[in-house]
Amino acid sequence: xxxxxxxxxxxxxxxxxxxxxxxxxxxxxxxxxxxxxxxxxxxxxxxxxxxxxxxxxxxxxxxxxxxxxxxxxxxxxxxxxxxxxxxxxxxxxxxxxxxxxxxxxxxxxxxxxxxxxxxxxxxxxxxxxxxxxxxxxxxxxxxxxxxxxxxxxxxxxxxxxxxxxxxxxxxxxxxxxxxxxxxxxxxxxxxxxxxxxxxxxxxxxxxxxxxxxxxxxxxxxxxxxxxxxxxxxxxxxxxxxxxxxxxxxxxxxxxxxxxxxxxxxxxxxxxxxxxxxxxxxxxxxxxxxxxxxxxx
Amino acid sequence: xxxxxxxxxxxxxxxxxxxxxxxxxxxxxxxxxxxxxxxxxxxxxxxxxxxxxxxxxxxxxxxxxxxxxxxxxxxxxxxxxxxxxxxxxxxxxxxxxxxxxxxxxxxxxxxxxxxxxxxxxxxxxxxxxxxxxxxxxxxxxxxxxxxxxxxxxxxxxxxxxxxxxxxxxxxxxxxxxxxxxxxxxxxxxxxxxxxxxxxxxxxxxxxxxxxxxxxxxxxxxxxxxxxxxxxxxxxxxxxxxxxxxxxxxxxxxxxxxxxxxxxxxxxxxxxxxxxxxxxxxxxxxxxxxxxxxxxxxxxxxxxxxxxxxxxxxxxxxxxxxxxxxxxxxxxxxxxxxxxxxxxxxxxxxxxxxxxxxxxxxxxxxxxxxxxxxxxxxxxxxxxxxxxxxxxxxxxxxxxxxxxxxxxxxxxxxxxxxxxxxxxxxxxxxxxx
Numbered sequence: 001x002x003x004x005x006x007x008x009x010x011x012x013x014x015x016x017x018x019x020x021x022x023x024x025x026x027x028x029x030x031x032x033x034x035x036x037x038x039x040x041x042x043x044x045x046x047x048x049x050x051x052x053x054x055x056x057x058x059x060x061x062x063x064x065x066x067x068x069x070x071x072x073x074x075x076x077x078x079x080x081x082x083x084x085x086x087x088x089x090x091x092x093x094x095x096x097x098x099x100x101x102x103x104x105x106x107x108x109x110x111x112x113x114x115x116x117x118x119x120x121x122x123x124x125x126x127x128x129x130x131x132x133x134x135x136x137x138x139x140x141x142x143x144x145x146x147x148x149x150x151x152x153x154x155x156x157x158x159x160x161x162x163x164x165x166x167x168x169x170x171x172x173x174x175x176x177x178x179x180x181x182x183x184x185x186x187x188x189x190x191x192x193x194x195x196x197x198x199x200x201x202x203x204x205x206x207x208x209x210x211x212x213x214x215x216x217x218x219x220x221x222x223x224x225x226x227x228x229x230x231x232x233x234x235x236x237x238x239x240x241x242x243x244x245x246x247x248x249x250x251x252x253x254x255x256x257x258x259x260x261x262x263x264x265x266x267x268x269x270x271x272x273x274x275x276x277x278x279x280x281x282x283x284x285x286x287x288x289x290x291x292x293x294x295x296x
Numbered sequence: 297x298x299x300x301x302x303x304x305x306x307x308x309x310x311x312x313x314x315x316x317x318x319x320x321x322x323x324x325x326x327x328x329x330x331x332x333x334x335x336x337x338x339x340x341x342x343x344x345x346x347x348x349x350x351x352x353x354x355x356x357x358x359x360x361x362x363x364x365x366x367x368x369x370x371x372x373x374x375x376x377x378x379x380x381x382x383x384x385x386x387x388x389x390x391x392x393x394x395x396x397x398x399x400x401x402x403x404x405x406x407x408x409x410x411x412x413x414x415x416x417x418x419x420x421x422x423x424x425x426x427x428x429x430x431x432x433x434x435x436x437x438x439x440x441x442x443x444x445x446x447x448x449x450x451x452x453x454x455x456x457x458x459x460x461x462x463x464x465x466x467x468x469x470x471x472x473x474x475x476x477x478x479x480x481x482x483x484x485x486x487x488x489x490x491x492x493x494x495x496x497x498x499x500x501x502x503x504x505x506x507x508x509x510x511x512x513x514x515x516x517x518x519x520x521x522x523x524x525x526x527x528x529x530x531x532x533x534x535x536x537x538x539x540x541x542x543x544x545x546x547x548x549x550x551x552x553x554x555x556x557x558x559x560x561x562x563x564x565x566x567x568x569x570x571x572x573x574x575x576x577x578x579x580x581x582x583x584x585x586x587x588x589x590x591x592x593x594x595x596x597x598x599x600x601x602x603x604x605x606x607x608x609x610x611x612x613x614x615x616x617x618x619x620x621x622x623x624x625x626x627x628x629x630x631x632x633x634x635x636x637x638x639x640x641x642x643x644x645x646x647x648x649x650x651x652x653x654x655x656x657x658x659x660x661x662x663x664x665x666x667x668x669x670x671x672x673x674x675x676x677x678x679x680x681x682x683x684x685x686x687x688x689x690x691x692x693x694x695x696x697x698x699x700x701x702x703x704x705x706x707x708x709x710x711x712x713x714x715x716x717x718x719x720x721x722x723x724x725x726x727x728x
Contacts, residue, residue: 058578062559064481085341143372148380156383234369235376240341240362250366254336256570257554 047268054078054265061260074261078269081252081262089241090248091270094227097162097244101226104166105173105218110211112169113177114203118189128178131171139231147235157238162229166222173218180214181207216284223277245270327615328359331623332373332388335364336636337573338438343635350631351622358615381609386616387623390434390605393677399433399605405617406432412625417641418601424670425601435624436601436641438632440568441663442494443597444468444588445656448581450475450482450563458583459564461662465499465527465588468564472536475563484536485564486543486553488528490684491691494669495566496524497596498589503672504679504687505715509723512715516687517708526704529694533701538562540695557582569660573637576656584659586666597666601641678722686718687711 048068053061055073082088115121116128150161184207192202208215230246237243249270252263278285331348335341341364348360363385365373371392377384378398390399406414414422417436425436444459451458456474459467472484488495492504501524505512515521531537543553554571556562558578566587567575575582589595604624606616622628630645632638639660640646651657673679690707693699699707 058574059558059560059580062555062561064559064561143376144379147376147383151380151383230369231372234365234373238361238363240364247366247369250368251335253366253368254570255334255338255367256568257574260555 050264050268053260054268056261058259058261077261077265081266082269084262085248085251085266086241087245087248087266087270090243090245091273093242094244094246095273097159098223098226100159100163101166102219102222104163105170105222106215108167108169109173109177109218110203110208110215112174113181114207116174116178117181118186118202118207119199132175135171135175143231143235150236156236157242158236159242161236162226162232170218170222173221176217177211177214180211184210213284216281220277220281220285224274227274326357326359327612328361329387329610329612329615329619330385331360331362331619332370332385333362333364334367334370334389336367336570338570338636338638339632340636343632343638346631346635347623347628350627351619354622355615355618358618360619384607384609386610386612387604387606387620389437390603396428396433396603396605398608399428399603400608400610400613400616401431401433402435402606402617402620403432406435406621409621412621416626416644418643418664420665420668420671421599421601421641424599424668424674425603434603434605435620437604437624437629438638439599439601439641439664440570440639441597441599441660442566442568442587443660443663444485444564444585445557445567445571445575445582446564446585447557447560447562448583450560459585459588461586462591463585463588464590465495466530468588469527469531469534469536472531472564473534476534476536480561482561482563483538483542483556485531486562486566487531487537487540487695488566491525491528491687492669492679494587494596494598495527495589496521497669498587498593499524499527500590500593503676504683505676505719507672507676509676509678509719512683512712512719516715517705517712522705522708525690525694525708526701528691529699529701529704532694532697569639572656572660576651582656584656586659586663595666596669597663599663599666599668599670677726678719681726682718682722683715686714 052068052070054077055070055075056067056077057074060067060070116124146161147156150156153160155161155164188206188210189202192206197205227244228246229244230250233244233247237247249263249266252259252266333339333344335344344362344364348362351360352358370389374384374388374390374392374395378395384398390396406412414426414432417426418439421436421439426432426434446459448458454475456471459471463471468485475484476482492501500520502515502518502520504516504521506515538553538556543556553562553565554567554574557565557567557571558575558580560580565571572582572584586595587597604620606613606620610616624641626640626642626645629638629640629642630648633640633645633649639649646652646661649657652661690704690711693707694704
């Protein structure tokens with residue numbers, strides 16, 4: 001009898017303990033979620049301000065107290081912004097540049113990184129270091145020599161200066177990809193070689209399929225960088241119809257004032273493609289970055 | 297007979313050669329010149345296209361290849377191409393001092409021009425923006441000037457009379473204090489954006505150093521300068537103005553507190569004619585008055601124009617001048633005024649301005665003939681190039697409220713040595 005009562009008491013204690021643990025876990029989760037929601041709201045605030053501003057009249061934008069949700073939304077601001085400058089055309093131009101750069105990156109980066117990761121050749125480390133050192137050079141310093149070069153090649157006012165570099169490998173991506181390929185076991189290369197695959201066969205049948213997370217990083221980062229790039233397009237492009245959206249948006253910033261309501265409306269529309277790409281790629285992107293960090 | 301035949305053949309050959317050469321001239325490709333410009337409210341893209349269309353109709357042998365770019369891009373592009381020594385446009389704005397040596401001297405061309413002369417432009421604007429080292433290096437496109445814009449609705453609400461051109465800097469402080477309402481997060485007025493601009497000069501401050509660029513003592517810390525800095529101290533102390541941080545956070549970066557003015561949170565603001573158009577389009581009920589000054593003393597204005605020049609490496613200087621004189625001449629500026637909202641730098645064209653009869657435009661017109669602060673500044677590049685930074689502590693300490701009113705003199709006295717050192721270093725560097 002005594003033993004049964006004791007067992008019952010232990011069972012009760014265990015149940016209580018489990019309930020306490022469940023409760024503690026629940027509270028912990030609730031706190032974590034509350035914190036994440038709070039942080040998400042803070043990070044969303046600029047986008048919300050952008051959306052709110054895009055629906056206001058100019059005199060309402062900096063009014064006090066601020067009106068987060070405009071009482072009379074000015075939907076016409078979007079039409080006015082897109083009517084004032086050829087922004088749809090500029091978005092199409094940006095898309096062309098993005099696609100061309102992504103293709104260039106997907107061709108050049110794996111080849112160069114594969115060479116650094118898998119082959120031995122004279123001055124390999126020095127060349128790798130040299131390549132990395134180009135990342136340290138500020139972009140502005142390269143502008144005049146690049147302009148001079150493309151001017152001599154008669155490529156000013158064409159998209160080539162904005163596309164060609166991607167076909168010669170971005171050093172940041174080459175570095176990432178090299179590190180990633182080094183984590184792929186060489187046994188797979190050996191097995192493929194035994195099956196008759198050459199260096200190119202190993203690259204395209206083994207390395208590239210296994211490097212999908214790293215390649216996703218290349219695609220998404222290239223998308224964001226090229227879509228947002230402002231400096232190089234203004235240096236190399238001249239034709240009104242050839243500007244990308246990053247330059248088009250800057251037209252709303254005048255010499256004396258900014259047309260905030262139109263600027264925010266146009267910007268809101270222009271970031272939609274980036275949000276869409278990030279939404280679909282985020283799983284691969286986070287996995288890709290994490291795996292490079294851990295294995296590298 | 298044979299001789300006649302030879303004569304005929306020779307004559308026919310010469311005639312053919314002549315016809316061919318005439319045909320060659322007729323079929324010659326037109327010269328294409330490149331032009332870089334900006335799209336803005338004053339000169340929007342349709343106005344730019346209209347200028348080109350009108351010019352090409354008048355000059356069928358000259359084509360204009362225009363690049364319309366953003367304000368933020370322009371400086372980078374000019375620096376890059378002028379630095380590279382190639383790729384710069386035939387005609388463009390040359391508004392930065394380091395670009396001026398790259399501009400073509402058009403003194404002789406302008407003197408020989410039967411349709412345009414320097415007398416056609418506002419004198420002060422031409423002298424400060426088109427002349428460099430005693431040579432004409434461009435033409436002034438449009439004119440801009442600072443003045444005080446005031447919100448009439450706020451004045452009416454508070455029952456205060458609108459300011460008039462004879463107001464003093466101390467009137468400005470009193471009115472600003474009366475219009476300030478902390479509950480509405482509203483300030484009465486703004487602060488000047490640098491020393492020795494119009495209001496400083498209107499108080500009587502001469503210049504920060506001597507005209508011959510040798511002496512700071514007695515100028516920066518002279519009695520008139522102390523009075524101007526003390527006025528600034530009083531203005532900051534009044535609490536009637538937003539701080540520089542407020543302006544930076546709430547206003548439009550680098551373009552003045554126009555956003556706060558339009559939102560009704562700044563009752564008076566030192567703005568310009570570009571802002572006037574912005575406020576008009578936003579439906580603000582406003583008036584314009586010159587910056588305050590002390591009766592009996594000269595009235596100054598902080599004004600500017602866009603120096604429009606020809607690149608001195610151009611392969612087509614004659615055609616480039618033809619276009620420049622059209623674009624910045626009466627026809628080009630009139631087109632921009634009619635399609636955009638440009639304020640022309642030619643008084644004869646300005647007289648036709650669509651808003652010329654409005655109160656606010658009349659207020660703006662009052663400042664155009666005032667003396668310009670830029671006249672001294674243009675002749676003394678070491679002020680902006682070195683001295684202003686060396687003596688900025690005095691400005692900053694007052695702006696931050698770090699010194700007492702009776703410390704203004706001592707603070708300026710302490711700035712004389714660093715100011716003198718900066719001047720002594722700068723003058724030989726810039727060639728005296």
